[in-house]
Amino acid sequence: MIEIKNIHKTFGKQKVLDGVNIFAHQGSSTALIGTSGGGKSVILKILLGLIEPDEGEVFIDKVKVSHREPGRTLSRIGMLFQGSALFDSLPVWQNICFKFLKGTEKLSSKDAKELAIQNLEKVGLNYKVANKFPADLSGGMKKRVALARAIVGNPKIILFDEPTTGLDPIMTNTINSLIREIVETMDVTTLTITHDISSVQQISDNVALLDSGRIRWEGKSKELKGSKDPYVFQFINGKHNGPINVN
């Protein structure tokens, strides 16, 4: 369960979040859409405890997220970063099982490697990828390895930051199907940032639209296309004129 209550965040003079509220109950899937630079990634970083909000509170399964001690809630969360954020200096299997090799819950190298290979298979990658380094992988493979890293150890909450941005339509579909499968089989709460309107229905049941620091519309993914809401209408039709300020 994710509770985001009245979050405000300003960087220097730039007000990025201006009272954001998001509630996602256990087992739900939510897509977060909005213009680039609108503060979507900042919301995820606040959920992770990486950025401290100026005002407001965030709870993960009723536990308050603390910037000073993010460890308490982080162990429940899997995160897929926008740019994959794989560690260049480590082979794929060590990337996937990093938290079991260096973190608090330890596994032997042999067990960790086995676990990594199991998770590689879940994202449709061959065991041979396990010994490669991130620099030797294509963008789509990196995303899938990052996906494997996000789901390893069965976290209760998974956050996806633009999982398909920059990928070709076939790879986009592959990743979206994987996310759908995770949503359906893992009993997790997911929050996915995306620009891709056509993916929304595939990857989540609920949608929230962020603009100018606030959630302007919330609803079911099915209702998105038919919505008369001016924000939604402008966003999904890519119009220049409307309540969303584009410049």
Added chain:
Amino acid sequence: MKVLRNLGQCVNCFLNKIGKVTDFIISIFLNLVTPPIYGREILKAFYQIGWMSLPVLGLTALFTGGALALQIYAGGSRFNAEQVVPAIVAIGMARELGPVLGGLIVAARVASSIAAEIGTMKVTEQLDALTTLSTNPIKYLVVPRVLAATLSLPALIAIGDSIGILGGYLVGINRLDFSSSTYLASTASMLQISDIFSGIIKGVFFGFIIALSGCFNGFYASNGAEGVGKATKSAVVAACVFILATNYILTEAFFNS
């Protein structure tokens, strides 16, 4: 008015930076003494920072020692004091040139590579990823590098001193007309333990400065390739300036005592 305001901003910015660096140093020391310890990362850092610096440091010392012998000979011959060459080469290398040139050359090699590596990790969100995977980036990335640089540099400087003295010796017996035995005897009789120790103690400080500068600038790199470039440049410049300033302060302290 405008000048005053700009000056005020500069002072403010400077104080802000000092605060950040102080926080950074405090968190390094806190993480140094609390578990877990990443042994493999520490070994890797010793290999990359200490061992891999040997070739460039050795060459620097060798050429410096050789050039120093020629210069001292030229200077010494003006008042018939050519025989001071071995002593001055040894004392000059151990007290000043070994530590300072060693520090600067290692700063160029190591501070830059640390800043570029950590800076790239910062801008590609790898530092954030470390935190989300329950690993403290200060403990995992910074502590090993600080330990390795602080402990390797004294050793590197001791080795550099010896190679520099060897450079002077080679020039002395081949280009100038010293006999091998006179040169060695003169070196041994003039060089004191305190000369060597003062240089080695400087190395501890220089090593810490190099790693701190690389790590701090990498950690606070701003976004994009440009941010990493700036961080790398700042790391090298800051390390060099602070090495030279610290060198003066330490020399003053050793000289008075």
